[in-house]
Amino acid sequence: MIPYVRDIAFEYGRCDQLSPLIRRVIANNPGPFTYVGTGTYIVGRDEVAVIDPGPDDPAHLEAILAAIPGERVTHIVITHHHSDHSPLAGALKARTGAPVYGCAVATPDEDDGGVKMEAGHDAGFRPDVSLCGGGEIAGPGWTLEAIPTPGHTSNHLCYALKEENCLFSGDHIMGWSTTVITPPDGDMTDYLRSLEAIRERGFSTLWPTHGAPIREVRPFIDAYLAHRQERMDQITTALAAGPARIRDLVPRLYADVDARLHPAAARSMLAAMIHLTRQGVLAADGEPGPDSTYRLA
Template identity: 75%
Template sequence: MIPYVRQLEFEYGRVDQVSPLIRRVIANNPGPFTYLGTGTYIVGRGEVAVIDPGPDLPEHLEAILAATAGERIVAIVITHHHSDHSPLAAPLKARTGATVYGCAVAAPPEADPDEVRLEAEADMAFAPDVSTCAGGGIAGPGWTLEAIPTPGHTSNHICYALAEENALFTGDHVMGWSTTVITPPDGDMTDYMESLERIRGRGFSTLWPTHGPPVREVAPFLDAYVAHRRARETQILQALAAGPARIADLVPRLYADVDPRLHPAAARSMLAHMIDLVRRGKIRTEGAPQPGGEYRLA
């Protein structure tokens, strides 16, 4: 079982000092994709970085500016382009002149109108001043951020390590309150598992997700996060050992304990697993993996 952490004391718009170098302001945008809301992090003192400014809410913009009154925002740092993370970057840049860091995303394929929506809308207008797609560093007085590419949740997801506290801002790559949504085509399970292993190998002391409280018991949490995905993969392989099947056949069996209303979402997650398993030669299907394709053991 994943040892979720879900309790958090906060007020919307209030700035809280959560570590020696980190402050947090939470936007009032709670929901099924954002949990309690977007947690915007302010790193440093005097000249500061703002990580994931969040949705374009005027009151949240004013809360960030109030939290940094008398200081200078020099960097606006984005983990990925979803609408609960990046849209406020442009208004914040307009008010402060700060440089925007992040990884732009390629235009996605045309959306399927029948596809179940599992995530916040994409902010396709996001355009950083400085690309962190290949990594890189961002520094200010007393703080140093390292951009670590972590594709999987999205193709352009970046985590940021704070060297001085051996901490990692994980965006939606790792969340304490929930597992992370991986939905093709922009989400990719193969990339995601590789990114998880990359983070697990770094030995961080604290993870700061954009939604929810920090993860402080990092090693066992990441172990459980990985084990959860591998267990689902094993279930799929065991089910296919009984014969070929389609995702629509497998979801009611493998997600029997899940509210049937969530089965369409489960099917998208299973598709991500199927794509990964096909790539690794564990299973096969005719043509490219599709939601309605038939799958069998290789």
């Protein structure tokens, strides 16, 4: 069982001091993909970095600026291009003059009219400074290391705050829920590799963009990995009875889940199928896709 952390004390628009170097303001955009809302982090004092300014919400912009009177924003830092993370970067840059740091998506997803698995994409996201290959940014008394963590999206970055041995984990690891992996931009193989890389860093705290901090980091990541493996084991066990398509397996493997969520479960299963095919565990009739027939290799 994943030891979810779901209790969080907050008020929308209020700035909370979370640690000596970290403050947070939560946007009023609760929902099925955002939990209580987007948590925008402010790192440092006097000259600060703002991590994931959030959705295009003028009230949230004013709340961020009200939290730093007399201080200067020197870095606007983005974990990835989803619409609950990056759209406000442009307005914050216009008000502060700070450049935007992050990683652009090489091939943005298109809206295919299918089931929505996320809050949407910020198709116009273009950082001023690319951190796709990693790198460091710094201010007085703080240093952030960009760590490429593809999986949830191809351009996802986490940021380690060296002075506090903590990580701003974006949507890569969330305390309240598992992370959505939706092909083609989401990739299960990359995601599992990124999880293992973060686990080995030995961070003392994870600060997700949505929800409360994770303090027991290694056990939490171990449970995250075990959950993904359990889902893949369910697939291989089901396919031991014979070839099947995703649409055949979802009602069986997600029988305890509201049927309205089965289309979303199918997208998640597709990510697992692609991964297992790469690993040589499964075979598909042609390129693995949502309508392919899968069998044990």
